[in-house]
Amino acid sequence: MLVVAAALLDGSSRVLMHRRPFAKHHGGLWEFPGGKVDPGEVPQDALSRELAEELGIRVEPHRFAPAGFATGAAVPGDDEPLVILLYTCRHWHGEPLALEGEEVRWCLGADCSGLDLAPLDRELLPNLKPFGIDL
Numbered sequence: 484m485l486v487v488a489a490a491l492l493d494g495s496s497r498v499l500m501h502r503r504p505f506a507k508h509h510g511g512l513w514e515f516p517g518g519k520v521d522p523g524e525v526p527q528d529a530l531s532r533e534l535a536e537e538l539g540i541r542v543e544p545h546r547f548a549p550a551g552f553a554t555g556a557a558v559p560g561d562d563e564p565l566v567i568l569l570y571t572c573r574h575w576h577g578e579p580l581a582l583e584g585e586e587v588r589w590c591l592g593a594d595c596s597g598l599d600l601a602p603l604d605r606e607l608l609p610n611l612k613p614f615g616i617d618l
């Protein structure tokens with residue numbers, strides 16, 4: 484399964500974190516917002532679509548800069564390994580809101596580390612150091 488995720492970065496070295504719905508896989512854990520890529524979909528287009536659904540913001544796909552990836556075991560009900568592509572983004576339209584999840588929060592790097600993160604999001608956090616996020 485291919486998943487895309489975005490680290491939205493503001494001008495104060497903060498990252499927007501998203502808390503997953505309690506009822507879902509990894510419910511209540513914090514993650515970089517994003518979701519699954521549909522078959523045949525360009526990853527950046529999928530990320531733009533997911534951020535519109537999840538946060539109500541609009542992002543032009545060329546605004547996403549690659550920031551690495553992580554791999555994990557298949558999720559229950561799927562037989563393919565999980566791959567998450569992480570992108571950073573500094574430009575979007577609108578105010579991010581938790582439309583589907585439990586909460587969104589702007590966090591400094593050290594505060595991100597202190598959250599109860601989904602495992603692959605924890606693994607990806609150091610990838611943000613070159614983008615000015617200190618842990």
Ligand SMILES: Nc1nc2c([nH]c(=O)n2[C@H]2C[C@H](O)[C@@H](COP(=O)(O)OP(=O)(O)OP(=O)(O)O)O2)c(=O)[nH]1
Pocket residue numbers: 486488507508509514515517518519555557558565567601602603604
């Ligand atoms: N972000 C993240 N997702 C993970 C990790 N481990 C893991 O199995 N996943 C799974 C949970 C979800 O099935 C999928 C992320 O896609 P999603 O956010 O669109 O998934 P979802 O549960 O909302 O599913 P859906 O309603 O869209 O079908 O990856 C992880 O460490 N971080």
